[in-house]
Amino acid sequence: MFNRFRSIVVDRCGAGKCGGVGRRFIKQQDGAAAVEFALIATPFLALTFAIIESAMVFFAGQSLEAATASAARLILTGQAQTGGYSASDFKTQVCNRVASLFDCNGGVYVDVKTYTNFSSVSTTSPVTNGKLDTSNMTYTPGGPGCIVKVAVYYQWPIYVSLLGNNLATLDGNKRLLVATSVFRTEPYGGTGGC
Incomplete structure (x- = not known):
């Protein structure tokens, strides 16, 4: 030009x-190179930071999925039920698997529910008016042979918004990361109903 x-x-x-x-x-x-760089630098840096943030959100989501699957195995095999795990004990098990990446002090939410059949498993989002609604979250791992849904939620902060295309799904520039595992518990010989 x-x-x-x-x-x-x-x-x-x-x-x-x-x-x-x-x-x-x-x-x-x-000064031609300096002027050309000044014209290109802002969009280039914005795009670079948006790519990095997208990668971090993807990596965090995959880490949460892996931690949820690993912790859900404790309920699948009956270790959580026979060990007398409470909701906070199970949340600690999830956090132990992702402690370096997530803020577990109030940031990770666990919802464990039992169902009578797979078709009745709820897929409703816990978001109300742009906020995470934790009022319906429970911890009921059930007994042997129960259908259980383990859902783990985390509000990931978003720092870069590129031209209005933002990764945020919640108010306060946060993205809701969700990891879910649905399974039938093994017949581990314990007691408890569905």
């Missing part, structure tokens, strides 16, 4: 319409 402008001006100056000062000014290119 700059070179085309320069060639137009040089053509005019070559025809004698510019003075000697004009020719020297046109031939100088000392």
Whole structure:
């Protein structure tokens, strides 16, 4: 772009319409790279940070999925039921698997429910008016042979919004990360109903 402008001006100056000062000014290119970088730097950096943040959200979601699957195995095999785990004990098991990535002090929410059949498992989002609604979250792991849904929620903070396209799904620039595992518990010989 700059070179085309320069060639137009040089053509005019070559025809004698510019003075000697004009020719020297046109031939100088000392600040051209700085000006071009200033025009490109802001969108480039915004796009770079948006890519990095998207990757972090994806990585956090996958980590939460892995931690949920691993912790849900404690309920699947009956270890949580026979061990007398409370909701906070189970949440601790989830947090032990993702402690370095998530803030578990109030940031991780666990919802464990039992169902009579797989078709009755609720898929309703716990978001109400842009906020995570924790009022219906319970911890009922059931007994042997029960159908159990383990859902873990985390509100991940979003820092970069690119031209209004934001990853946030909750108020306060947060994205709700959800990891779910649905299964029938093994017949581990314990007691308890569905």
